[in-house]
Amino acid sequence: MSIPESQLDTWSHQGSIVQSSTTYATISRALEAKDSGFSGKRYEIFLQGSYGNDTNIYSESDVDVVIRLDSTYHYDTSKLSPQDLATFNATDGPATYPYAEFKADVLAALQTYFGKASVEIGSKAIKVKANESRRSADVVVATEFRRYYSSSFGLGPQYVSGICFFTSSGTRIVNYPKQHSNNLTAKHQGTNMWFKPMVRILKNMRSRLTEKGSIAAGGAPSYFLEGLLYNVPPDNFGKNYESTFVAAMNWLLKADRSKLVCANEEYYLRRDSAPECWPCADCDGFIDAAIGMWNKW
Numbered sequence: 001m002s003i004p005e006s007q008l009d010t011w012s013h014q015g016s017i018v019q020s021s022t023t024y025a026t027i028s029r030a031l032e033a034k035d036s037g038f039s040g041k042r043y044e045i046f047l048q049g050s051y052g053n054d055t056n057i058y059s060e061s062d063v064d065v066v067i068r069l070d071s072t073y074h075y076d077t078s079k080l081s082p083q084d085l086a087t088f089n090a091t092d093g094p095a096t097y098p099y100a101e102f103k104a105d106v107l108a109a110l111q112t113y114f115g116k117a118s119v120e121i122g123s124k125a126i127k128v129k130a131n132e133s134r135r136s137a138d139v140v141v142a143t144e145f146r147r148y149y150s151s152s153f154g155l156g157p158q159y160v161s162g163i164c165f166f167t168s169s170g171t172r173i174v175n176y177p178k179q180h181s182n183n184l185t186a187k188h189q190g191t192n193m194w195f196k197p198m199v200r201i202l203k204n205m206r207s208r209l210t211e212k213g214s215i216a217a218g219g220a221p222s223y224f225l226e227g228l229l230y231n232v233p234p235d236n237f238g239k240n241y242e243s244t245f246v247a248a249m250n251w252l253l254k255a256d257r258s259k260l261v262c263a264n265e266e267y268y269l270r271r272d273s274a275p276e277c278w279p280c281a282d283c284d285g286f287i288d289a290a291i292g293m294w295n296k297w
Helices: 005-012 018-031 049-053 082-091 099-114 177-190 195-211 222-230 241-254 280-295
Strands: 043-048 063-079 119-121 126-128 137-149 158-166 172-175
Touching (some): 005 195, 005 241, 018 099, 043 049, 063 158, 158 177, 195 280, 241 280
Antiparallel strands (some): 119 126
């Protein structure tokens, strides 16, 4: 027996956005204070994650905010030709505002605005606790990241721009949230607006599966669920949620999952021992558990 269309329709609905918008605006005001240590530097503040991508469901609380320093950047030059690498090395200089100093200044700005008791450092982000008027927020402190590649048009080294941050253990995480968001929007439009509701259905299924112990908590992050469904060709979407789920899962069962990509199209989706990728066992485990839930409803 399959999950009825009425239940899928309920799961497809977007969660509240009013309080998340208020939270984002409040975090932005705190970070834009004129007396912060990074005031006057080039930086950008933007949403990422479920609220930024309009795939949030009712049970989600944290608002993910990125503050990206653009006056300092990290980079990958492994794809450059020897000539372009020499050009890069001749023009690149050391950062005058190190990442660690920037993160300390962001922490100080948030503590000044919200109070030290409401702000704490996590392994990947700075957590701002919720109150009556705002949701909790994870503030990712990042710099620009440039993945360079050689140009065949005599223009010198070119690059793809993303973000880069460091965990509390010193691991560097590189991601491309703007490409991710833009590609999700294009996918949504290319599936006649079926894509994002289907992501929300998978996320609600994830919540049920976690509650039942069918998958481990944290084993199917929203980012990877978005990426998983992003790989499914557009002709599998449409008609109703039931037929779309069946078509999508059947496609994933037959696909070469080693070739699945993240929605930013800069990384493969399934890889072990890569911080930007979904561990293979977790990805496969979610697919199997979702199909099992569908068949035993």
